Amino acid sequence: MSDDRRLEILRAIVQDYVRTSEPVGSKALLERHQLGVSAATVRNDMAVLEEEGLITAPHTSAGRVPTDAGYRMFVDRLSAVKPLTRAERTAIERFLHGAVDLDDVVTRTTRLLSSLTHQVAVMQYPSLSRSSVRHIELVPVGGTRLMVVLIVNTGRVEQRVIDVGRDLTGQEALVADLRARVNGTAVGEALTAVPDRLVGVVDAVAPEDRPVASAVAAALRDALEEQAEERVVLSGTANLARVNTDFPTSLSAVLDALEEHVVLLRLMGSLSSVPDADRVAVSIGAENPYAPLRTTSVVATSYGVAGGLGVLGPTRMDYPQAMAAVRAVAHYVAEILDG
Known part of the structure; x- marks a missing residue:
């Protein structure tokens, strides 16, 4: 039972930190969430989570923030990706079905994903090999x-x-x-x-x-x-400036990495290699193989068997929302290109 409770506390810390960008303390958790336990129990559970490397204290703050491992556990323990609303799905379908050719599909897709998630959207052009x-x-x-x-x-x-x-x-x-x-x-x-x-x-x-x-x-x-030329298209790079404080070293290193399309192609290819419309892969922080992107997270999937698409942003990301948007948009792109 205590493990379930600690997971619930971790989930609450992730949700609050993603929303506020402020370290989360035990008092705030009790005020915002119906945890059903005492303040002492919350503090004890937070101490255990910190010992396990799932949360950490930035500087001397009394609050805690999730670590990469904490985000990973949060993502892995999601019982299901919340589907988009009917209105959101209808808007996606109408916007993408207005495309006149492949270039327009790619442009619309990246603009749409960036708008839905407020992250950097990335899309491979359909791969020659597939x-x-x-x-x-x-x-x-x-x-x-x-x-x-x-x-x-x-x-x-x-x-x-x-x-x-x-x-x-x-x-x-x-x-x-x-x-x-x-x-x-x-x-x-x-x-x-x-x-x-x-x-x-x-x-x-x-x-x-x-x-x-x-x-x-x-x-x-x-x-x-x-x-045969592999191509990748980005949209929403300016979104990173909105959260530049989420990058502990320098945002410029991330921006420079985004200019290396070969790196992005390899990253998207590795995350979207399984042609499963319901599979959304998430690479968090240090899990990214390219050093300048280890302060970011990438949420990606495949569209049909043609290529990959996804979003890139800080590790302080709304993972359920990003995963739902990426999966839904990939589904509609596959329908358009297979039609």
Whole structure:
């Protein structure tokens, strides 16, 4: 029973400290929470929590604040992530479904997450290694020019106009045949596997048509190489300035780390590696592998199998609210990109 009571006291300390940013004392706990025990019992339980490294006293303050370990226990003991209200879910759905293309989806998602959580929102563009071809379109645009359009299952679109070295006027049958061949070969395949498969398309056409097929295959390979670049988008960095006192050393170190997109990609990838729509991973303080981010916490999940999204902020974070927002937004992003 005492363990349950101490967990309740820890939960109360976390909630009060997140809300007020002030160290929490036993008197404040008794005034704000119905703990049903005496002041002496609360003080004794706080002493035990401090011995266990779950709370600590900053400087000479009579109050206590959670440690990274205390936040971890709080997050791990959450019985469930409180769902967003119907109004919040409706607002998210409407805002995201207004997007016109993938870039707009990413921009809207990060802006929305930042607004909901008041943290820095981070989103990976859909990963090449986890994407596949949805459709390839070939469109003659006059003379020897042909537009090649690559559409990926995540909504990414790459198009370019190439010179195939042959007048395509009246060559509708050739274009249709090539379109059928490249789609038959590439649709549903992982992007990383497509270049090798295109070799077979070139070899299969009539010798006189191979220069055209080779030009199309080269254009697609170029498009796939461009798709290979991993990207991450941030929104709400200014939110960190609002809580700069939460960073014990320097906020500038955190801001510099956020400029290192490779670091963010690795961090998001490690936290969102399991494609489970209900799984939200939380990395707290010293658990972050990159030293400048060890004064922060990251809440992240995957959207479908395409990539990760989440929020980054101080360890003094409203974890239940952040986890609920990240999970809900990821669910709607997956629906949009899979639609």
